[in-house]
Amino acid sequence: MAHYYCLLFDADGTILDFEAAEEGAFRETLAHFSLPNTDEILQKYKQINTELWNALEQGKIRQEKLVVQRFEQLLDAIGAHGDPVKINQHYLSQLALHAEKFEGAEDAIRELAEVATLAIVSNGVERVQNGRLESSGLRVYFDDVFISGRVGASKPARKIFDTAIRTLGIENRKKVLMIGDSLKADIAGGINAGIDTCWCNFKDEPLAPEGPQPTYIVHNYEELLQIVMEEGELANVGNKEKRHQL
Secondary structure (H helix, E strand, C coil): CCCCCCCEEEEEECCCCCHHHHHHHHHHHHHHCCCCHHHHHHHHHHHHHHHHHHHCCCCCCHHHHHHHHHHHHHHHHHCCCCCCCHHHHHHEEEEEHCECCCCHHHHHHHHHCCCEEEEEEEECCHHHHHHHHHHHCCCCCCCCEEEEEHHCCCCCCCHHCCCCCCHCCCCCCCHHHEECCCCHHHHHHHHCCCCCEEEEECCCCCCCCCCCCCCCCCCCHHHHHHHHHCCCCCCCHHHHHHHHCC
């Protein structure tokens, strides 16, 4: 018997290895447009992309502008010419083909789908996320997918979580758990929505005391299974020792 019977999963960085997918799609795109293809350019793109996605989470930019602007800024930074709209379109097509999964993710999700309602809540580009979930073979385990562009709100805004919970027909928010790798989007968003949160700290990063505080921290999917499947002991949110580390 599961303590949580509704699990909201982030996609990239949580179940799908976005860094591997990003690098593969980015290098293929550079080659397609005969652009310089170096590690330095990849890191510059990541910096630009991260800054723009942070701006999206703060409501400072819309996604449709972000995906083009990142390549506008990259072309300017490396002194190259090209059509950022066409480059972005090709990149997204390539990205949709990459569906690398984190170790243990599929086995855990298959088991969790037997005891809980599962859904994706993502800020990603809709056609890319849908394509990657299908390619990964994981889409079959999820009851629904909620993408920011379709919902009209991005994490950490409460609206995307409220939409998911309402659509899934969940009435008791104490039985809902948001699972993700981003403290600013997934954990802060879950807190905004009044639900418990689980930070997938796969990189073993420190938790800043002044930032969002997750209900749980896990380092792998075995630990996540313990949280969901244990009915009472591990789910005691008031126990701060258990709350912060498993």
